[in-house]
Amino acid sequence: MTWADLPALYPMLIPAATAVLLLLTLTVRRDARLAAGVAMAGFIAGLLALAASAAELSHPVTMLLTVDRFAVVFWGILLFAGLLVSVFAVGYFRTLREPREEFYLLWLLAVVGAMVMAASAHFAAFFLGLELLSVSLYVLIAYPRMQSRAVEAGVKYLILAGASSAFVLFGMALTYAATGTLTFAELFTHLTLFPGDVLLLGGVVMILVGVGFKLALVPFHFWTPDVYEGAPLPVTAAVATVSKGAAFALLTRLLLGVIQAQPGHSTLAVIFTLLALASMIVGNLLALAQGNLKRLLAYSSIANMGYALTAFIAGGDAARVAIPYFFAGYIVAVLAAFGVMTQLSTPEHELQEVEDYRGLAWRYPWSAALLTVALLSLAGIPLTAGFLGKFFVLTAGMAAGRWTLVVTLVLTSGLGLYYYLRVITALYQAPLEGEQPTPPPLHLPHRLSVLTGLALAVLAALLLLLGVYPSPVLHLLAWP
Amino acid sequence: MVPFAWIILVSILLFALGAIALITRRNAVAALMGVELMLNAANLNFVAAWRYYYPDHLDAQVAVLLVITIAAAEAAVGLAIILNLYRRFGTVDLDQIRLMRG
Numbered sequence: 068m069t070w071a072d073l074p075a076l077y078p079m080l081i082p083a084a085t086a087v088l089l090l091l092t093l094t095v096r097r098d099a100r101l102a103a104g105v106a107m108a109g110f111i112a113g114l115l116a117l118a119a120s121a122a123e124l125s126h127p128v129t130m131l132l133t134v135d136r137f138a139v140v141f142w143g144i145l146l147f148a149g150l151l152v153s154v155f156a157v158g159y160f161r162t163l164r165e166p167r168e169e170f171y172l173l174w175l176l177a178v179v180g181a182m183v184m185a186a187s188a189h190f191a192a193f194f195l196g197l198e199l200l201s202v203s204l205y206v207l208i209a210y211p212r213m214q215s216r217a218v219e220a221g222v223k224y225l226i227l228a229g230a231s232s233a234f235v236l237f238g239m240a241l242t243y244a245a246t247g248t249l250t251f252a253e254l255f256t257h258l259t260l261f262p263g264d265v266l267l268l269g270g271v272v273m274i275l276v277g278v279g280f281k282l283a284l285v286p287f288h289f290w291t292p293d294v295y296e297g298a299p300l301p302v303t304a305a306v307a308t309v310s311k312g313a314a315f316a317l318l319t320r321l322l323l324g325v326i327q328a329q330p331g332h333s334t335l336a337v338i339f340t341l342l343a344l345a346s347m348i349v350g351n352l353l354a355l356a357q358g359n360l361k362r363l364l365a366y367s368s369i370a371n372m373g374y375a376l377t378a379f380i381a382g383g384d385a386a387r388v389a390i391p392y393f394f395a396g397y398i399v400a401v402l403a404a405f406g407v408m409t410q411l412s413t414p415e416h417e418l419q420e421v422e423d424y425r426g427l428a429w430r431y432p433w434s435a436a437l438l439t440v441a442l443l444s445l446a447g448i449p450l451t452a453g454f455l456g457k458f459f460v461l462t463a464g465m466a467a468g469r470w471t472l473v474v475t476l477v478l479t480s481g482l483g484l485y486y487y488l489r490v491i492t493a494l495y496q497a498p499l500e501g502e503q504p505t506p507p508p509l510h511l512p513h514r515l516s517v518l519t520g521l522a523l524a525v526l527a528a529l530l531l532l533l534g535v536y537p538s539p540v541l542h543l544l545a546w547p
Numbered sequence: 548m549v550p551f552a553w554i555i556l557v558s559i560l561l562f563a564l565g566a567i568a569l570i571t572r573r574n575a576v577a578a579l580m581g582v583e584l585m586l587n588a589a590n591l592n593f594v595a596a597w598r599y600y601y602p603d604h605l606d607a608q609v610a611v612l613l614v615i616t617i618a619a620a621e622a623a624v625g626l627a628i629i630l631n632l633y634r635r636f637g638t639v640d641l642d643q644i645r646l647m648r649g
Contacts (some may be wrong), residue, residue, distance in 0.1 A: 086611050107599065191613060198617045202624050213575060214648050215635045222632050225625050226578050230569055232621075237562055240592035247601045293647045422565075452617030462587075475611065 068129045075126065077116035078142050079182045082149070085109025086175040099167045104156045105488060105547045106171035110150035110178070110402060120313075130250060131192040138186040140391045141316040144398055145185065146309040149178035151402050154522045155302040155409040163211060170210055177203035181313035185320075189326055190239045190249040193317060197235065200310060201228045207305065208298040211414040219404050220297025225288045231280035238273030241266055251321055259328045268334060271420040272319070275338065281314035282372045283365075283458030286346035295365035296419065300412055302347065304405035307368050308398045315375055319390055327382035339380050344475055351479040356485050361419050363486060364404060367445055370483060371397055377472045378460040385463035388544050393461050395540065396444060396452030396533050403441035403526040407434045410519060421493050428495045433493045444530050446487040447480055452533030468477075554595040573595035575639040577627045579622065586618045 073080075079250055089105045120139050127133050180199025187193040205228070209221025243249060246257040246265040248334045257267060279287040295303050326336055350370030357363040375397075378389040411418045411427075411434070418424065444453035448536035455478065464473040533540065565584030572578050590611050597607035633639050 101592070188624055191610060195613065198621065202617075203617065205628060207625055209631065212631050212635075218628070218632050218635045219644050219646055221628050222641075222644070224574055226569065226575065226582065227630055229579065229582035229621060229625065232567070233562070233565070234588065236586060236589040237587055237592065238560075240558075240596065243593060243607060243610075244596035244600065247604065248595075249606050251581040296647050364553075507579070530593075 072126075073126045074116075074119040074122070074131070075128055077114045078139075078146065079179060079360055081116055081518055082109045082146070082175050082182075083179045085112070085135050086172055086179070087470050089172050089175065091174070093168050097168055098100070098164070099160070100157070100222045102168040103153055106153045106175055107150060108439065109175055110146050110153065110384050113146045114143065114150070114301045117146070118129075118219060119313065127188060131189045132183070133188040134186055136544070137316070137319070137387070140186040141312060141394075142182050144312055144391070144395055145181050145309055146179055146341075147310070148305070148398055148402060149174065150223045151406065151522050152301050152305050152309075155406050157501065157517055158519050159301050159412065160414060161297065162344060163357045165212065169274060173203045173207050173210075174305070177207065178309060181309045184313040185316035187320065187333065188251050190243075190251075194232075194239065195315070196317075197277075198232060200313060201232060204228070204302070204306065204310065208294060208299065211299055211303065211439060214299075214414060216297040217299055218297075218412075220294045222367045223290055224294050224298075225232075227280065231277040231287070234273050234280075235277030238270040238275075238277065241270030241273065243270075245270060254321070255324050255328075256296045258325045262333055271322075272338065278321075280315050280319050282311055282318070283369050284342045284372055284376070285349040285363065285369060288346070288369050289351070291369060292362040292365045295361045295368075296359060299414055300409045300417060301362075303364075304402055305400045307364065307405070310442070311368065311372065311396055313396060315372070315379075315390070315394065319379060323382060323386065325381060326380060336380060339376060340469075340472060343376035343380060343472055346370060346376065347475050347479045348373075351486075355482065355488065358421055360408065360421050360490065361417075363421070363490070364401070367483065367487075368401070370479060371445070373479075374457060374476055375475055376462055376474050377469065378463045380472060381463040381467035381469050382445070383463065383467060385459070389456075389459035389463040389542065391544055392533075392537070393456035395486060396400070398454035399526055399529045399533065400441045400444040400451075400453055403437055404445070405521070406519075406523050407438045407441070410434060421490050424490065425493045425496050429497070429535045434523075437523055440527060440530050442487045442491055444534070446484045448484075450495070450531065452530050452535045453498060455534055455537050548601075551555055551595065551599045554599075555592065558588045558595070561591065563587075573640050573642045575632060576626070579625050580639065581627065583618060583622065588613055588615060616622040 085105060089102060091103060093485035105532055117139055120134055144521045153174060156170060177200050180196045180203060183192055183196030187196055188472050209218050211217045244256060245264055282292040343506060345368050349487045350366050350373060356361050357366060375390060375393050378393060408418060440451060444451035447453045447457040461473055561604040562585050565581045565588060568581030570580050593611050593622055636644050
């Protein structure tokens, strides 16, 4: 590595340096607003530095990382999600009586870990990024330490994520024994030359278990609803966006080439097809009967990862556009949904049940409108980001002739429409008067700050813009 | 020298024991110990692969050092969270900690 390589890494180095700076700041002055401000400045500086990385694309920086267009696009998505989650956290944690400065510190580190994963070209970088993200998330999930549910969710995530890391590591050790290399490029060569090597294939499958856990693919999804429900809302948003985006970027980097190079029904392709089918079907079916909005979004995210996997299995240039576009739409929609929920909740009292949102439109029309658009986007209704994302995924699937996946995607999306619409109808129903003397309290615990209002407005604009005017983003995504 | 396959077998056995501990032990600390066992099984595998097949490369050794460091960090954070779990619930028995289900 030379000095000339450094600018390409600025978007990642700046948030990392901000974390150190924040640590030093906290020793001098403990102030939650200051901490949040420093973290947001770090994310914004990182976003601005993307221009420097984009100037010199597609070059390996040491043997550990590759900064190409794919990495830069995902870095942009991750930094954007990082910024918005910290904005939401400011309002949400306002009533927390415990120290809340460290939240921003850990969150910066988690996003840096996710960025390392998205750009990694070597197992060492992969594992380091994965652990930086996971260990930060353990603490973030259990952050409100007086809330029993958060602590329970934290312990569950700790033990299961620890086990999944062990699977990843054991898989790496097996592939190393089989190939003698830790770089993705060499792994690709070996996998295409010897597709039947048991040791190698076993290693790759074990790595898949770990990645599948992070993506909450069926059958590795059991932790998802509990962790979503127990974690504080901004962290739930983080688990649903940053953690999944990073894991999927990594999966694409590691295996998209292999899937493409191998004939249509190789062992790996079959495994991925089964995972995708199971995720789409089980995720959507379990969401149907769900009365808790956080758990509903958890199952919806499982199904969405199944959709993304469809594009991944299809491979080809279409997938290279479809995957980032789908993720951009998914992440914006999820952030918008959780953003609205965050504004109506405090750590002590979160609005989680669908029933809690009954009649929201009559009190907070703008919040209800944004939540509606976000859910419609997740359902894939035209004019929203989610529709185009799904459209590109379907195009990729059809181009590759993966008809089982395409048909399942369409059918299960229809199923999904039902439960999203159930929430949306609740938003516009009149509050119950007869059955309950007092409808569930829907109070804004604090006035909407300018910053949060701005963040929600940006999300709303992006949801519609990505849905009707995709060409600037598509131009950006044109694979080098 | 012992054949390489045997060492792989031992490491797989170690990994399986860790996984069994994780599944069957209801004590959160014991479950965490199971995870540590699984990580160390991977380490054994790395070292063996280096010693038998690739003694000229340092990749595996560096990887093992990395893993030991990360496992220590993970254990520190994990024990802190489990300590807090004990303060909240008065127990570290995972079966008794079930506020959420559905």
